[in-house]
Amino acid sequence: MTQNMKPLVSVLMTTYNREKYLAQAVESVLASTYENFELIIADDQSKDSSLAIARDFATKDSRVKVVLNEKNLGDYPNRNKAASLATGKYLKYVDADDLIYPTGLEVLVSGMEKFPTAGFGLGSLPQDKFRIFPFMLTPAEAYHRHYFKEQLFHKAPLSAIIRKDTFDAVGGFTGRRYLGDFEMWHILAARFPVVLMPHGVVWYREHEEQEMQDNRSDFTIPFKYLLCAEEMINRAECPLSPEDRKKALGKIHWNQARYILGVGKNHSRKTMQELRKQTGFSYLKLFKLAWKEPKF
Numbered sequence: 001m002t003q004n005m006k007p008l009v010s011v012l013m014t015t016y017n018r019e020k021y022l023a024q025a026v027e028s029v030l031a032s033t034y035e036n037f038e039l040i041i042a043d044d045q046s047k048d049s050s051l052a053i054a055r056d057f058a059t060k061d062s063r064v065k066v067v068l069n070e071k072n073l074g075d076y077p078n079r080n081k082a083a084s085l086a087t088g089k090y091l092k093y094v095d096a097d098d099l100i101y102p103t104g105l106e107v108l109v110s111g112m113e114k115f116p117t118a119g120f121g122l123g124s125l126p127q128d129k130f131r132i133f134p135f136m137l138t139p140a141e142a143y144h145r146h147y148f149k150e151q152l153f154h155k156a157p158l159s160a161i162i163r164k165d166t167f168d169a170v171g172g173f174t175g176r177r178y179l180g181d182f183e184m185w186h187i188l189a190a191r192f193p194v195v196l197m198p199h200g201v202v203w204y205r206e207h208e209e210q211e212m213q214d215n216r217s218d219f220t221i222p223f224k225y226l227l228c229a230e231e232m233i234n235r236a237e238c239p240l241s242p243e244d245r246k247k248a249l250g251k252i253h254w255n256q257a258r259y260i261l262g263v264g265k266n267h268s269r270k271t272m273q274e275l276r277k278q279t280g281f282s283y284l285k286l287f288k289l290a291w292k293e294p295k296f
Contacts (some may be wrong), residue, residue: 007038007063008270009109010164011094014078015054016044019095021205022053025096028203030061031146034105037092039064042082043132045072050096076173076180079157083167091164096204100158104201108161110134119166119192122152122185123220124159133198142189147233147240147248148296152194153185154225158202162183167193179228186232190239217262220283223275227255249293257281257289290295 011029015022041064046243049215051068058064065085073081090112093098103268111134112121118136132220142206146152160181170187170199173281211241232238233248240248262270276286 003036004038007036007088009034009090009092009105009161010012010081010083010088011037011038011039011092011100011105012082012086013039013041013042013094013096014044014075014082015046015050015096016072016078017046017048017050019046019048019050021097022050023057025094025099026054026057026064028099028101029105030057030063030095031102032100032105033102034109037063037105038086038088040082040085040245041066041096042066042078042085044074044078044093044228045069049106049187052279057274061124071222074175075177076175080175083164083172088165091162091167093160094202095156095158098158099203099205101201102202107201108197111195111267112161112163114128115193117193118163118195120160120162120185121197122160122195124199124204125152125235126150127197127198128196133195134195136193136195138193139191140241142194143186143238143248144244146189147251152196153182153189156181156206157183161197162188162190162288173282176228177226180210183228183232186228187237190232190235190237217269219267220275221261222258223263223278226252226259227278247296252294252295253281253289257286258285 002100034283043054048151054066058066069081073118079093090109092105092108107120108123109133112118114134115136142152144282166188173184230249230252233245233252238245260272260275
């Protein structure tokens with residue numbers, strides 16, 4: 001990118017105590033074959049050397065910009081903060097403990113540019129049986145694919161590229177812990193078409209310091225996704241037909257019932273009771289719902 005050229009894509013890297021991984025993440029972005037980008041690193045008051053590492057990169061490459069938050073914002077508010085500083089047409093999150101392949105930006109930006117009406121793109125998806133990536137889905141098609149064919153809205157921000165004007169139009173992430181990505185893709189897909197992209201653009205690191213590890217010990221957390229799904233289907237903006245809404249809710253309720261009973265059988269009766277109360281289902285209804293999987 002030349003000094004006076006406005007970047008087409010803003011790569012956003014939020015960091016908090018990621019000194020072990022940050023340099024490798026930044027280097028993966030700087031190694032991109034696509035060059036018309038800026039890299040914004042928003043440090044959330046790290047207690048380790050993350051900020052110093054980020055600032056060192058900024059002294060060596062003018063595409064790197066570093067901001068230190070005045071106070072610790074937390075995950076999703078910091079994502080919004082980084083997005084507010086972006087000047088590109090597109091937003092591309094690369095977390096400080098993840099990596100992007102050298103051709104990743106090129107593939108994602110090219111895919112979005114092919115479909116000017118699309119609001120965002122989701123990558124790292126299984127191969128489609130009938131057509132090659134990239135291709136675009138309307139809001140109704142995206143919801144229908146997620147609820148009746150294969151999951152789309154479970155992807156992390158690392159797998160997404162978002163048009164900045166659509167991100168701003170929906171107000172960014174709401175800040176709901178754990179659910180922010182899942183909720184955001186529903187909200188965006190209800191209003192804008194989505195482009196589906198192939199595998200091989202990003203690499204997601206798994207380690208013990210991630211918040212997602214809570215899913216393995218706190219059984220109320222995975223259940224939050226099922227409650228959020230029900231909420232999204234019940235929203236006025238949901239693009240599904242009334243008949244498909246009813247079918248989607250039936251599938252969600254079946255999954256809720258199976259999950260609740262599974263927690264009670266394998267882990268904790270107390271947690272099972274807590275989850276049941278959140279649905280308002282009686283035990284009789286739980287057993288009826290779980291008895292037979294809905295057919296579509």
